[in-house]
Amino acid sequence: MCSGTTHPLAGPLLGVPDGYAKKHKSLKEIIDGSRSGGDSDKAPELVDLVSEDDEPSDPADVAAGCSPPKRRSRSTPSAAPVFRKRSCVNFRAPIPDDREEPDGAGLPVEGLEHIFELPDTDSDGNVKHVLRVLFPREKMGDEAARRRPGYHRLGIVETVWDAVRLYNGTARAEGATEQELLEEHLDPSHIKCDEWIHSDLQGAHETGIRMTRKGTFCVRVVERGGTRPKTLSRHNDIEAAVEAFNAHSREQLVLGYASTRESQKFGSLKKLTDSFATILPGDDNALKLGEDDDRSPSTEPSIKLKLKLTPSAREAAERMRTVRLAARGEAPPPRTKTKTRKRTPEIRRNVCGIKGLHVLYEAFTEDVERTLFTHKKLFPFGATRSTASEKRIDSTLGLAQMPDDIMRVANVVRDSGLEPTLITPDHVLSQSYPPRVGFMSHLDSSERWGEVVVGVSLGADGVLFFTPNCRSDRGIGNRIRNAALENDFADYPTESGVTESDSWRNGRGSRVNKGQKSWALELEIPRRSVYVMSGAARTDLEHGIRAVKAPSQESAPAWNPLGVRRSLTIRAQKPYSDATLEHLARENPRDKGVSQRLRSQMSFKTAFEATTYGNTGRAGAEQARAFVAKNAATRLRFEPSQVGFATEPGAKEDDVIRIELVDEDEDEDDEDEDEWGVDEIVGKRVLEDGETQYKVAWSGTDGRGRPWKPSWEPESNLTSCREAVEKYETMCGVMKRSEYYC
Numbered sequence: 252m253c254s255g256t257t258h259p260l261a262g263p264l265l266g267v268p269d270g271y272a273k274k275h276k277s278l279k280e281i282i283d284g285s286r287s288g289g290d291s292d293k294a295p296e297l298v299d300l301v302s303e304d305d306e307p308s309d310p311a312d313v314a315a316g317c318s319p320p321k322r323r324s325r326s327t328p329s330a331a332p333v334f335r336k337r338s339c340v341n342f343r344a345p346i347p348d349d350r351e352e353p354d355g356a357g358l359p360v361e362g363l364e365h366i367f368e369l370p371d372t373d374s375d376g377n378v379k380h381v382l383r384v385l386f387p388r389e390k391m392g393d394e395a396a397r398r399r400p401g402y403h404r405l406g407i408v409e410t411v412w413d414a415v416r417l418y419n420g421t422a423r424a425e426g427a428t429e430q431e432l433l434e435e436h437l438d439p440s441h442i443k444c445d446e447w448i449h450s451d452l453q454g455a456h457e458t459g460i461r462m463t464r465k466g467t468f469c470v471r472v473v474e475r476g477g478t479r480p481k482t483l484s485r486h487n488d489i490e491a492a493v494e495a496f497n498a499h500s501r502e503q504l505v506l507g508y509a510s511t512r513e514s515q516k517f518g519s520l521k522k523l524t525d526s527f528a529t530i531l532p533g534d535d536n537a538l539k540l541g542e543d544d545d546r547s548p549s550t551e552p553s554i555k556l557k558l559k560l561t562p563s564a565r566e567a568a569e570r571m572r573t574v575r576l577a578a579r580g581e582a583p584p585p586r587t588k589t590k591t592r593k594r595t596p597e598i599r600r601n602v603c604g605i606k607g608l609h610v611l612y613e614a615f616t617e618d619v620e621r622t623l624f625t626h627k628k629l630f631p632f633g634a635t636r637s638t639a640s641e642k643r644i645d646s647t648l649g650l651a652q653m654p655d656d657i658m659r660v661a662n663v664v665r666d667s668g669l670e671p672t673l674i675t676p677d678h679v680l681s682q683s684y685p686p687r688v689g690f691m692s693h694l695d696s697s698e699r700w701g702e703v704v705v706g707v708s709l710g711a712d713g714v715l716f717f718t719p720n721c722r723s724d725r726g727i728g729n730r731i732r733n734a735a736l737e738n739d740f741a742d743y744p745t746e747s748g749v750t751e752s753d754s755w756r757n758g759r760g761s762r763v764n765k766g767q768k769s770w771a772l773e774l775e776i777p778r779r780s781v782y783v784m785s786g787a788a789r790t791d792l793e794h795g796i797r798a799v800k801a802p803s804q805e806s807a808p809a810w811n812p813l814g815v816r817r818s819l820t821i822r823a824q825k826p827y828s829d830a831t832l833e834h835l836a837r838e839n840p841r842d843k844g845v846s847q848r849l850r851s852q853m854s855f856k857t858a859f860e861a862t863t864y865g866n867t868g869r870a871g872a873e874q875a876r877a878f879v880a881k882n883a884a885t886r887l888r889f890e891p892s893q894v895g896f897a898t899e900p901g902a903k904e905d906d907v908i909r910i911e912l913v914d915e916d917e918d919e920d921d922e923d924e925d926e927w928g929v930d931e932i933v934g935k936r937v938l939e940d941g942e943t944q945y946k947v948a949w950s951g952t953d954g955r956g957r958p959w960k961p962s963w964e965p966e967s968n969l970t971s972c973r974e975a976v977e978k979y980e981t982m983c984g985v986m987k988r989s990e991y992y993c
């Protein structure tokens with residue numbers, strides 16, 4: 252259906268023409284409908300970048316709007332999340348005249364993408380949007396026309412309805428079967444026609460938040476340096492949308508400052524601010540001049556962009572959402588939060604069976620996570636980016652410039668007992684991984700870095716993988732390879748007790764044929780977790796970061812709308828680390844632990860030249876050690892309420908009190924947690940500590956209609972679904988499987 256038929260604010264929704272209600276209609280119905288003149292004058296004026304039916308493979312695609320539609324066979328089962336057909340109107344690519352009939356290369360050639368939206372200016376100078384309808388010459392009946400590749404312009408029309416009619420009419424005249432039309436071109440319900448949600452929140456034509464037919468809130472922005480609005484993200488609730496918009500605006504502001512080229516400053520930001528100046532006038536204007544030191548050196552004042560969600564705007568947004576959903580036959584979901592389980596801080600050691608690989612889950616609160624994620628020194632290029640172009644900042648900040656928060660993180664690592672003897676880091680590397688960006692397998696050099704590598708995950712979950720080291724067949728690497736070659740993994744059960752995907756995985760290609768690299772152990776590293784790699788985890792396996800899809804809307808925080816994972820790799824460079832160990836050994840001659848650590852480090856050559864101590868060598872490293880020893884910042888800590896563990900500095904792991912961090916969202920209504928329907932039990936495992944867990948397939952779907960991902964749950968959480976557990980046990984009994992794998 253084309254929702255532009257009646258503006259929802261004009262009354263209950265309602266003016267959905269019957270003829271649009273079905274997903275697919277016959278050509279005759281459409282053509283007849285149009286002949287009767289019923290709908291064309293009600294057709295929408297605004298169309299959006301992508302259909303909300305889309306399951307874009309990458310939010311970057313959403314933002315860029317530039318991924319061609321991936322065609323799926325109609326027979327593909329739809330259980331798994333899939334990429335569905337894009338809307339027919341492609342905002343991104345009005346084809347300039349000189350490209351209108353090119354040699355065919357590079358233009359979208361399938362389906363409804365032949366209709367392009369085009370801004371145009373009327374005689375009063377108002378921008379209006381018209382649609383250009385193109386028809387692929389290759390589909391034309393005329394042999395001569397077919398020989399010239401490219402497009403034939405059918406016309407420029409004002410409404411989607413007219414565009415579809417024009418396209419279909421031509422396709423039909425050129426001999427397209429009804430089936431083809433149905434599949435590709437016919438149904439205007441593929442076209443989304445939505446309105447800006449409310450005058451309180453309305454941007455100009457192009458930016459702001461608007462509501463989709465499905466009742467989600469679509470955040471539209473213009474990126475700095477860009478001229479076209481893009482869909483940044485979609486949200487189920489208006490607050491999240493506003494938050495995402497504001498976060499984006501802040502990012503643009505930062506980018507504006509960060510730019511050294513005067514001409515780039517405020518390029519599109521200006522456009523944004525202009526549009527906002529018109530909607531939040533007067534004292535309540537959320538566009539404020541920034542502080543003095545916040546101002547750009549240009550004459551343009553710093554402007555803090557903030558889209559304000561007033562109670563009346565929220566009310567209107569919710570009312571519209573209810574109407575929209577009701578029109579779709581859906582009840583508005585309660586305003587309770589989506590599924591979030593309570594998380595408990597926890598340390599797991601030697602995970603994946605890899606010695607020296609330890610993880611601290613829920614190391615700190617979301618508030619700390621966000622502070623680190625948006626830390627200007629660590630991530631100077633702004634909030635989130637959808638491309639890998641600004642992926643890594645090698646912050647060899649030097650000890651004197653080391654952010655206090657890195658010292659605090661180091662103390663979390665020590666105080667939690669994760670690595671009580673961690674040497675104060677003198678180096679931090681901050682990296683951003685937009686969805687689908689990974690880090691190939693590598694070794695963190697034992698000649699360049701000291702004993703321990705600390706990795707902190709922020710903003711989105713990640714997957715750390717370990718794979719045999721091609722240069723060394725040592726220890727576990729060799730064993731993994733042999734297991735793979737013999738296809739015998741009896742000694743390597745799925746690593747119980749870490750996460751469900753912490754298991755043997757086929758890295759690339761087949762198990763044996765592609766050699767030792769084809770196997771990897773994977774470990775999920777959730778947001779707010781901290782891992783340490785030492786010993787064999789450093790030397791016997793290479794590690795890397797898997798490129799993963801964007802997190803679901805539910806799991807990504809609103810302040811990270813693109814689902815970028817950020818990481819901090821915190822290390823002590825080897826010369827300085829050795830100087831520290833030598834100092835400790837001198838001070839504690841009887842401490843066997845220290846002398847052992849020193850001996851172990853001495854087995855690696857020290858690559859002075861590859862570190863910041865290249866010029867100053869040992870003396871420089873000793874100076875750094877002395878600096879740290881008297882630097883009060885090394886004793887800085889987060890507030891007790893901000894970390895997952897409470898302890899006295901220097902306490903043993905057993906003395907650590909684990910604090911339950913509750914998601915901020917999760918406030919009042921704990922019962923909600925238990926309301927998740929269990930479809931069935933699909934797996935069982937027993938953890939190292941003897942705890943039994945079941946893998947639960949949940950009923951229902953997330954906000955995007957995808958089934959929830961199954962998750963491992965302790966037996967004690969499943970008392971209300973004993974039946975499902977018993978059914979599973981019975982089935983296992985019948986199948987005579989071992990307890991571990993059934």
Ligand SMILES: O=C(O)CCC(=O)C(=O)O
Nearest residue numbers: 680682695706796818820
């Ligand atoms: O992003 C991560 O956690 C891994 C980074 C890493 O392996 C490295 O910096 O060497």
Ligand SMILES: [Fe+2]
Nearest residue numbers: 693694695794
């Ligand atoms: Fe690394």
